[in-house]
Amino acid sequence: MADYIPSVIEPKWQKFWEENNFYRTNEKSKKKFYVLEMFPYPSGRLHMGHMRVYSIGDVLARFLRMRGFSVLHPMGWDAFGLPAENAAIKNQVHPAEWTYENIEAMKKQQKALGISYDWEREVTTCAPDYYKWTQWLFLLFYKRGLAYKKKAAVNWCPNCNTVLANEQVEEGGCWRCGTEVTSRDLEQWFLRITDYAERLLDDLSLLSGWPERVRIMQENWIGKSEGAEVLFPVKNKDEKITVFTTRPDTLYGVTYLVLAAEHPLVAELTNGTKYEAEVKAFVEKTRKLNDIARTSTEMEKEGVFTGAYCINPVNGEEVPILVGNYVLMGYGSGAVMGVPAHDQRDFEFARKYNLPVRVVITPADQELQADSLTEAYVDEGILINSAQFNGYSSSAAKNEITAYLEKHNWGKPKITYRLRDWLISRQRYWGAPIPILYCDHCGTVPVPEEQLPVMLPEDIALKEGGQSPLKEHQGFLLTTCPSCGGRARRETDTMDTFFCSSWYYFRYTDAHNDQLPFAREKADAWVPVDQYIGGIEHAILHLLYSRFFTKVLYDAGYTSAVEPFKRLLAQGMVNKDGAKMSKSKGNVVSPDEIIEKYGADTGRLFILFAAPPEKDLDWSDRGVEGCYRFLKRVWRLVDRYADLLRLPGEQTKADKADQKLRHVVHTTLKKVTEDIEERFNFNTAISAIMEAVNAIYGYMHEKEDAVNKEIMAEALEILVLILAPFAPHLGEELWQRLGHSESVHLQSWPKFDEAALQVNEVEIVIQINGKVRGRMTISADTDAQAMEQLALSDEKITSLVADKQIVRVITVPNKLINIVVR
RNA sequence: GCCGAAGUGGCGGAAUUGGCAGACGCACUUGACUCAAAAUCAAGCGGUCUCACGGCUGUGUGGGUUCGAGUCCCACCUUCGGCACCA
Known part of the structure; x- marks a missing residue:
């Protein structure tokens, strides 16, 4: 046979798979498994991160098919989004054209990697037959009161010319371009994800198959705080200020109240008073600051007195009301009670403005003096100066005081x-139009379902700066109201692309349904996704939104899944020379060049071998060559014996070396099975296969080619079968070479022979005081007493313990014996 | 500041339940083959002392538990990630 030339065999098998629609989902088996890799944004070319995630998913998919599962392993395109629009403006091509060209190019690359996708289920979010259902889902949210429009201070990216959801702001910058986000008051569409906060938090406990860190990140993001709401009446006014606190036990320590600059009462309390000018100036100054400066912990806490007072309901005390720069309108009620003795921020603020400090919580072992405090005492303790609650512990007082407030309608x-609620409208063109009309008579009207999709017009000219052309597109803009037949205007905002990607895993289960986004029975056969694989950058964004969508679909009766993704694997990044691959650093390696130079099988093998999937991986050109060498080594081995093994010959009895080889092969098979199935440790699975190959070479040398045909044949078959998920093209070729006509990927995963795993002899270690002092080979399963006798009769051990007193002997069967001496 | 993860040879990494640290691969060294090189095959490869047999030492640092610790406990250092005036 010829040498191993991947550029010949890989396209050959890819063609075979494609022509036979080889990876069409088989829905027959009762054992079903949904393997899903996050679908990509069609940016143009695949990068190593893509190659890694697809390689992981493909090994699993191929392995599970061999294990008898019906596997759903689809692929699609997260195809709406800003880059298409920006590229379109820059290169004068239509975003659709740019997107579809990229999809074609990337699909070609995926096929060149030999990934086993069922292409009949491909979804493309920018295609009308997909976004029709995205819009349908928007209407479902609308009908259920989960989509609403409101005017609010929102995050605005001046570079992208659009608003962003809270989740899409990273360190004060736009998640996509990094530009500093500013605040604007705009009327926008929101989804009521906060209605689901409690369930999104609770159900994290169902996700034992998720990495803990992702669950913790979501938990932190949801950020649940339990406490009390307290109403402080304003002195001489018929107003109450609502305050949220997690420390109702400190309520008797309140010495002032602080309002956020945006708080609606600020103007009301100060208008027409001598404080008006100063407060106005302060409010303006504070509002001008951007969010990063405003929420920075380094920010000096400042405030100004409003001239007004309010009354602490529990003790009737009058306390001053201030406006402060450290209180956020967006959290709680935009007003906080100042308890300087027990909150560090309040403490600093009070010292700066000479506000009184009153100790109401004290640790059990010391007495705190308000005047001599150098920092707040924030821990829990025993209540003092708190009327009838004196002597209570903090935790008891939290409940008691809250109950007391409730009884008197004070809180x-x-x-x-x-x-926060999820802001989904975007002021850009390349997205799914929000299916809403504005009628002069009827107001806001949802587009009737039968009129979907609201088509995104293609005859547009994009403008420098990115203002949406929809705002001026008369054909799109003007329509008639479905309820009164009068003139109506269309909503010109499009949806956040995360909306489109929050339900795509449902669509794969029923990709061509033109009556519904998906039929319930089809979805129920597959969802939740058994194994989801993707980057950690989606730990909050996409994964939280998808969980939300699934719960809404569940409530509406469209699925019986309460969570979309049963198990999640957050794969690490692919770096080079310790740094992220980037054009500016010039350290980019592309999948194309690897395929061209070594073949897809080598690339896949290396990317799985170099590190466990969840860890970052450092790309090494030398390492790739090592994997290439390994595959060539396998090729030569099979090539050398394939013909010989097919010749008839008499059966020979297995000798010691034969048995040893069989033991190695079956041990390897067991390890590889467990590594893939239970632990996703593809790196150790591959190294085990390498060890087996080394052992087969060793056997070959030992036998000087007089190999036991049966045992060699079994070894090579198992080797090719277990390598096939990793190197699918080579697997096909070698399987054929071994005389089989059916595809290797249709074979059952081999079963290991328990008998072959047994050994007659084991080497055990003899330790003296925990240090290795000798070894001996004894028959397997020798009991402790016999082991001890054997060890103590060992010449070397005898001399070492001769002048010592044996205190104790610990034996671990088949492993070691430790003699403790004094 | 809070929460989380991780620190093992020259490098990537392995050690699954507390039981031989460094599997496997890369790099390097040596031998075989070759006129030579490449490729391939074989062998060696933590540090240190020793001609050698062998000894000592070694998994970020310091303690502890244990017959025995990379693995468990306590404290600390470093790196990375997330959150951060959240009341």
């Missing part, structure tokens, strides 16, 4: 979340 228990 109530309250849970607050950090999570």
Whole structure:
């Protein structure tokens, strides 16, 4: 046979798979498994991160098919988005054209990698037959009161010319371009994800197959705080200020109240008073600051007195009301009670403005003096100066004081979340239009379902700067109202692309349904996704939104899944020379060049071998060559014996070396099976296969080619079968070479022979005081007493323990014996 | 500041339940083959002392538990990630 030339065999098998629609989902088996890799944005070319995630998914998919599962392994395109629009402006091509060309190019690359996708289920989010259902889902949210429009201070990216959701702001910058985000008051569409905060938090406990860090990140993002809401009446006014606190036990320590600059009462309290000018100036100064400066911990806490007072309901005390720069309108009620003795921020603020400090919580072992405090005492303790609650512990007082407030209608228990509603409207063109009309008579009207999709017009000219051309597209803009037949205008905002990608895994289960986004029975056969694989950068964004969508679909009766992704693998990044691959650093390696030079099988093998999937991986050109060498080594081995093994010959009895080889092969098979199935440790699975190959070479040398045909044949077959998920093209070729006509990928995963795993003899270690002092080979399963006798009769051990007293002997069967001497 | 993860040869990494640290691969060294090189095959490869047999030492640092610790406990250092005036 010829040498191993991947550029010949890989396209050959790819053609075979494609022509036979080889990876069409088989829905027959009762054992079903949904393997899904996050679908890509069609940016143009695949990068190494793509290659890694697809390689991981493909090994699993191929392995599970061999294990008898019906596997759903689809692929699609997260195809709406800003880069298409920006590229379009820059290169004068239509975003659709740019997107579809990229899809074609990337699909070609995926096929060149030999990934086993069922292409009949491909979804493309920018295609009308997909976004029709994206819009349908928007209407579902709308009908259920989960989509609403409101005017609010929102995050604005001046570079992208659009608003962003909270989740899409990273360190004060736009997640996509990094430009500093500013605040604007705009009327926008939101999804009521906060209605689902509690369930999104609770159900994290169902996700034992997720990495803990992702669950923790979501938990932090949802940010549940339990406490109380307290109403402080304003002195001489018929107003109450609502305050949220997690420390109702400190309520008797309140010495002032602080409002956020945006708080609606600020103007009301100060207008027409001598404080008006100063407060106005302060409010303006504070509002001008951007969010990063405003929420920075280094920010000096400043405030100004409003001239007004309010009354602490529990003790009737009058306390001053201030406006402060450290209080955020967006959290709680935009007003906080100042308890300087027990909150560090309040403490600093109070010292700066000479506000009184009153100790109401004290540690058990010391007495705190308000005047001599150098920092707030924030821990829990025993209540003092708190009327009838004196002597209570903090935790008891939290409940008692809250109950007391509730009884007098001064407040109530309250849970607050950090999570905000999800802002989904975008002021850009390349997205799914929001299916809403504005009628002069009827107001806001949802587009009737039968009129979907609201087509995104293609005859547009994009403008420098990115203002949406929809705002001026008369054909799109003007329409008639479905309820009164009068003139109506279309909503010109499009949806956040995360909306489109929050339900695509459902669509794969029923990709061509033109009556519904998906039929429930089809979705129920597959969702939740058994194994989802993707980058950690989606730990909050996409994964939280998808969980939300699934719960809404569940509530509406479209799925019986409460969570979309049963198990999640967050794969690490692919770096080079310790740094992220980037054009500016000139350290980019592309999948194309690897395929061209070594073949897809080598690239896949290396990317799985170099590190466990969840860890970052450092790309090494030398390492790739090592994998290439390994595959050539396998090729030569099979080539050398393939013909010989097919010749008839008499059966020979297995000798010691034969048995040893069989033991190695079956041990390897067991390890590889467990490594893939239970631990996703593809790196150790591959190294085990390498060890087996080394052992087969060793056997070959030992036998000087007089190999036991049966045992060699079994070894090579198992080797090719277990390598096939990793190197699918080579697997096909070698399987054929071994005389089989059916595809290797249709074979059952081999079963290991328990008998072959057994050994007659084991080498055990003899330790003296925990240090290795000798070894001996004894028959397997020798009992402790016999082991001890054997060890103590060992010449070397005898001399070492001669003048010592044996205190104890610890034996671990088949492993070691430790003699403790003094 | 809070939460989390991780620190093992020259490098990537392995050690699954507390039981031989360094599997496998890369790099390097040596031998075989070759006129030679490449490729391939074989062998060696933590540090240190020793001609050698062998000894000592070694998994970020310091303690502890244990017959025995990379693995468990406590404290600390470093790196990375997330959150961060959240009341």
